[in-house]
Amino acid sequence: MQLAKIIGSVVSTRKCDRLEGMKLLVAIPIDMDTFEEKGSPFVTVDTVGAGEGEIVMWCGGSSSRATEMTTNKPVDATIIGIVDNVDILGKRVFTKGAL
Amino acid sequence: MIVGRVTGNVVSSNKSEKLRNAKLLIVQTVDLSTMEMKEDYQVMVDDVGAGVGDLVFGAYGSSSRQSDTSRQFASDYTIYGIIDSVDLRGRRTYDKAEEENPCNWQKSSEV
16 A cells, blocks of 8 residues: 545546546655655545544555445445655554544 | 546548447546646546546546447446536645636647
8 A cells, every 4th residue: 555645636527427426535655755746646536534634544545445334336446545744764654533 | 537628520431340339538547636737648438428628537447448339449448427516635736617718729721
């Protein structure tokens, strides 16, 4: 899985009917060294109620269809968790809400 | 899912039986934070009636065959939505309704 930051949302009325009612969020990859945004934004489907500014975990490929909400749906990036904190090499590198 | 601008199409009469009736569009990736089109081209099967100039999103790999109409195609990238608007960091950064000339890359003489 990868971590990303939610920076916005997409509205699409003319879309595949299987995507009906799905929340389409814009995420940008996070560099795990600095926890800064790195790379270009992409569209994800939210299954856990993520909001703008939150660091999330997402999964791609066919596994993006492994959640109940995205089974057999034309999705290749699904948000499967909102990150509270991250420890790497014994150091806390991220804490949700901490400035 | 990738976001891109439909900038053209592909016609292939001699093609796999599994692509019959597939509408093949050229999509150039767009960086949503700058709305700039990249020199990165994909041939994608259209599943929602997208046309040249539309900002679209699509799914890759096995997810590109996850709708009743696109299941039949030998595709690894399929367009599944035409984008109406995008909000980034609390600001509307793209609005299809307000876009006067989405095909501004075409020289005026050709339009």
